[in-house]
Amino acid sequence: MKKIIVLITVCSQLVWAQNRNLTAAEYFWGTIDPGFGNGTVLTAEDGAFNEAVESVIATYTNIQTTVGPVLFNIRVKDANNQWGPTFKKAVFVNDNTFTTRQIKLTKFEYFFGNFDPGEGNGTPIVAFDGALDEAVETVFRTQATWDIANGPVLFNIRSRDVNNLWGPLFKKTVFPFGANPNAQLIAEGDSIEICQGSSVTLTYNGPNGYTPTWFDGSQGNTVTFTPTQAGSFTVTATLENSTYTDAINIIFKPQPISSITPSGQVLVCGSSNFSLQANTGTGLSYQWFLNGNPITNATNATHLPTAVGSYSVRVTDAASSCSKLSNPTVLSTTFTPQPSGIVNFCGSQILSVPSGSSNSYQWRKDNVNITGANSNTYTASQPGVYTCVITNGSCSFTTVTITLNQIAATPTANATQTFNAGETLANLTVSGTNLQWYGSLTGGAPLPLNTLLVSGTTYYVSQTINGCESNRLAITVNQALDNSSFDLNNFYLFPNPTNGILNFKSSKIINEIKIYNLLGQLVLEEFPNANEGAFSISKLPTSTYLVKVNNNPKAFSIIKN
Numbered sequence: 001m002k003k004i005i006v007l008i009t010v011c012s013q014l015v016w017a018q019n020r021n022l023t024a025a026e027y028f029w030g031t032i033d034p035g036f037g038n039g040t041v042l043t044a045e046d047g048a049f050n051e052a053v054e055s056v057i058a059t060y061t062n063i064q065t066t067v068g069p070v071l072f073n074i075r076v077k078d079a080n081n082q083w084g085p086t087f088k089k090a091v092f093v094n095d096n097t098f099t100t101r102q103i104k105l106t107k108f109e110y111f112f113g114n115f116d117p118g119e120g121n122g123t124p125i126v127a128f129d130g131a132l133d134e135a136v137e138t139v140f141r142t143q144a145t146w147d148i149a150n151g152p153v154l155f156n157i158r159s160r161d162v163n164n165l166w167g168p169l170f171k172k173t174v175f176p177f178g179a180n181p182n183a184q185l186i187a188e189g190d191s192i193e194i195c196q197g198s199s200v201t202l203t204y205n206g207p208n209g210y211t212p213t214w215f216d217g218s219q220g221n222t223v224t225f226t227p228t229q230a231g232s233f234t235v236t237a238t239l240e241n242s243t244y245t246d247a248i249n250i251i252f253k254p255q256p257i258s259s260i261t262p263s264g265q266v267l268v269c270g271s272s273n274f275s276l277q278a279n280t281g282t283g284l285s286y287q288w289f290l291n292g293n294p295i296t297n298a299t300n301a302t303h304l305p306t307a308v309g310s311y312s313v314r315v316t317d318a319a320s321s322c323s324k325l326s327n328p329t330v331l332s333t334t335f336t337p338q339p340s341g342i343v344n345f346c347g348s349q350i351l352s353v354p355s356g357s358s359n360s361y362q363w364r365k366d367n368v369n370i371t372g373a374n375s376n377t378y379t380a381s382q383p384g385v386y387t388c389v390i391t392n393g394s395c396s397f398t399t400v401t402i403t404l405n406q407i408a409a410t411p412t413a414n415a416t417q418t419f420n421a422g423e424t425l426a427n428l429t430v431s432g433t434n435l436q437w438y439g440s441l442t443g444g445a446p447l448p449l450n451t452l453l454v455s456g457t458t459y460y461v462s463q464t465i466n467g468c469e470s471n472r473l474a475i476t477v478n479q480a481l482d483n484s485s486f487d488l489n490n491f492y493l494f495p496n497p498t499n500g501i502l503n504f505k506s507s508k509i510i511n512e513i514k515i516y517n518l519l520g521q522l523v524l525e526e527f528p529n530a531n532e533g534a535f536s537i538s539k540l541p542t543s544t545y546l547v548k549v550n551n552n553p554k555a556f557s558i559i560k561n
Helices: none
Strands: 022-029 040-042 068-078 087-094 105-112 123-125 153-161 170-174 191-194 200-203 211-214 222-225 231-239 242-252 264-267 276-278 284-290 309-317 322-325 329-332 341-345 349-352 360-365 377-380 384-392 395-398 402-406 416-419 436-438 458-462 473-479 492-494 501-510 513-516 522-526 530-536 543-549 556-560
Touching: 087 170, 264 384, 264 395, 276 309, 377 384
Parallel strands: 191 242, 264 329, 341 402, 416 473
Antiparallel strands: 022 040, 022 068, 068 087, 105 123, 105 153, 153 170, 200 222, 211 231, 231 242, 284 309, 309 322, 309 329, 349 377, 360 384, 384 395, 384 402, 436 458, 458 473, 492 501, 501 530, 513 522, 513 543, 543 556
16 A cells, blocks of 8 residues: 655746736656656646646546655646746655555645745635635636735645645745736626616625625625615625725716606696697606606607696606606696695794796785795795695685794793782793793783792783794783681681591681682682581592681681591
8 A cells, every 4th residue: 555645736927917827837757857748647627727726636546656755846837828936845654555545635825935934824725615715716807816926936835634734835926917906896897887776786806705794784695685875885804814805986877867848736727738848868768657657658759748747857868778667747737835824933934825937926925926936835924824836827826824822832831820928920930942031911011030929919920932922822820828828707617638628617607618729710619607616628639728707808818638
């Protein structure tokens, strides 16, 4: 049994040129060169020597019978019928028995220059068939030349077997044409032109075994998308510590002009008779649409409408094959103003109706034409009732009314409120913005917030929104009196607080007892006609109430739990 102790073959001329193709490979044993083309033929892995470096068939007949050290030689031929240099390696053959031998390799790596990064730290070489199970595997395309400078450089390559043992390092001085900073990873090239809105499919065409990651984060050999803007779109190919990046520039072809005359929202009526006109030009074709649906046989630059609705036209330029859909022209018998109904405003209010290029407009206030108000918009600064009259030829339409009230909404609050001695306007509860207090319904100077409240007085409050002050809200205040300040013929009311039963006692007859909530509403009335007694307030909600006795203007405060 004859055994080959070490056999590592090296593929020749890795970096002659970016596009160098190999067409043949051969080997021979010993020191006698049989001449170019006379060695033992090695077969390409994929059946064609069409890559910069090709793989050698794994299993071949070993006819070497010499025992001991012997020289192993290998070389390749390019597409110009030129043979490259012969790689040589001394191997040791043991025993003198003939055998056919297959060598299993699990990894290849390479590096450039004199500095060895260490076994396992070189740039990996990817197996052409996805598994490193051949005697010699593929260095795909020209990846070896993408990162090195112009001029002579030392190329190093080694492999690892199934026993995790690295073989000897093969070295060769090569003469690359220079670095390739723009690695061609995208099959479609450096740039493409498309029509705006078209879908694009890009194809990865980089090294085998590398993981491509596209600009949108997706991974795979292709990516399909519709660009929303022109520009550069990238792909990155990664394998362990090796990364390459490529980009393609997507350019939008000029879009044709697509427009309709008249444009916008056009008033029509039963007597209307006109055509819609698309823009014209050399090499243009047309397709008209009504409400988004194509109109049969409507393929001229001019179209005669027969119904109200939204019309558009798609214009296609034969030179670029690009199309563009126009903005719609809407034929309508009515117009809706914005805003509509009753509107409270302050300062100014913009009124508008849809614009149409063949329409004319006249705004009216209180049924009187407003001089110069002949646009589809009008800025009103006065309250009143507004309409807009739209005309188009013999057609006329008047919008619904818009009633403008130049005022801010009145703030909200309880019209009657109670207060404790020493409280001010700031203690009253009012919902509104930028509040202002007054001592009268109209006119008068504003009151400061620290104005002390006076029982039985009515105060007035407004709010200001966007510089517009509202009408004033009237609030009448009453002071809540506690037991110690109440002095009415030694009148007593107890217990206070109470859960439901109130007892009263007085030195004089009590004819009437009235109980009010804090909003000033009468919630309970009793007529005891006695100087002492009791009554129930259990049905009243938990709250603070005011008690008045015998129509006395002073109030007695109680708490219902």
